[in-house]
Amino acid sequence: GRHEVWSWKTASKESLCLMWQKVKVQLMLSMSFLTAVFWYCRRLYSFLAQLLKRWSNYLQRKLIRNLSVLPEVDLLGYSAREWKGETKQAKQMREAYEEMFRSCHIKYLRQVKRDNYSVIRAVLFQIFSQGIPFPSWMKERDILKLPEKLLYSQGCNWIQQYSFGPERYTGPNAFGKLRKCMEALKTNWAEISATRDYEERGNLCNILFSDESKEYKLYEAIKFIMLYEVVEAYEQIKSREEPVHNLFSLLFARDSSSDPLSFMMNHLNSVGDSICLDQVELFLLGYLLQVKIRVYRLHRFNTEEFQVNYPDEYRREWNEISLLTEDDRYYHIPLFRT
Numbered sequence: 001g002r003h004e005v006w007s008w009k010t011a012s013k014e015s016l017c018l019m020w021q022k023v024k025v026q027l028m029l030s031m032s033f034l035t036a037v038f039w040y041c042r043r044l045y046s047f048l049a050q051l052l053k054r055w056s057n058y059l060q061r062k063l064i065r066n067l068s069v070l071p072e073v074d075l076l077g078y079s080a081r082e083w084k085g086e087t088k089q090a091k092q093m094r095e096a097y098e099e100m101f102r103s104c105h106i107k108y109l110r111q112v113k114r115d116n117y118s119v120i121r122a123v124l125f126q127i128f129s130q131g132i133p134f135p136s137w138m139k140e141r142d143i144l145k146l147p148e149k150l151l152y153s154q155g156c157n158w159i160q161q162y163s164f165g166p167e168r169y170t171g172p173n174a175f176g177k178l179r180k181c182m183e184a185l186k187t188n189w190a191e192i193s194a195t196r197d198y199e200e201r202g203n204l205c206n207i208l209f210s211d212e213s214k215e216y217k218l219y220e221a222i223k224f225i226m227l228y229e230v231v232e233a234y235e236q237i238k239s240r241e242e243p244v245h246n247l248f249s250l251l252f253a254r255d256s257s258s259d260p261l262s263f264m265m266n267h268l269n270s271v272g273d274s275i276c277l278d279q280v281e282l283f284l285l286g287y288l289l290q291v292k293i294r295v296y297r298l299h300r301f302n303t304e305e306f307q308v309n310y311p312d313e314y315r316r317e318w319n320e321i322s323l324l325t326e327d328d329r330y331y332h333i334p335l336f337r338t
Helices: 002-066 075-082 088-103 118-129 136-140 143-153 157-161 174-193 198-208 212-239 246-253 260-266 279-289
Strands: 069-074 106-112 291-297 307-310 319-325 331-336
Touching (some): 069 075, 069 118, 075 088, 075 106, 088 106, 118 174, 118 198, 118 212, 118 279, 118 291, 118 331, 143 157, 143 174, 143 212, 157 260, 174 198, 174 212, 198 212, 212 246, 212 260, 212 279, 246 279, 279 291, 279 307
Parallel strands (some): 291 319
Antiparallel strands (some): 069 106, 106 331, 291 307
């Protein structure tokens, strides 16, 4: 009986050992497989991470290269780089920048692309980046219908001579192109102003202001709104229905813009191509966008014209944006730090 018990125990032990050897082999194979899979996944993850990093760096470099409003730079560092030497002008400019740094708490600036859309770009970028909503009059009217209203309701067939900045095209397609410009302005303004997160809004602005074709549509829409406001004011003056802002009197007092058609032909059509907005038109820009545009004119340092507001008459509830210019042609965006 004992022999049978011992034989049963031995057989069971041998069976368990044999089974364990098989399981052990399977476990070792499984562990080796899992280790290989882990190593492969780790290498794959590392490869994908490197690929993503390179792609991100490429997109970032491309985005920065195409940005028409560059990231912020130190104000005094920019001044030192741009105005080297001991000429009278260089000394005056450095002094003006130092005064802005000390007295105005302006520590940084964002450079804006130097072309003939410069001032419109600088104004619109700040409106978007600050999340400033549509002006009250734009909320009451559908700006998409302004080209149609001007062409059909007010009989301004001459808007077919409208030129789109560098693309100096005129003709019957002007109406359709204007409509697309107005759509681009309304869509992008609504989307960005509805974005509450500051960083997300900044990213949207960087994407928008790195796409030249989209940018130009925005600026042409702003130009057309300026034209529309001039036509409205001109009709009010002729009919004597109600008083208009004194800036329109200044605008119509110029020989080159005595009526809306001459204003378009002699001024607006060339904006973005060969000229930029002048002082009177900056008043108009601030008025129609309902923002107070404060401009630091460095070439007028130590004069009463060093700081100018456009328009000079504004409502308390209007948002304020700031510009910096060295020559009244190209503009940058000053950034305040307390």
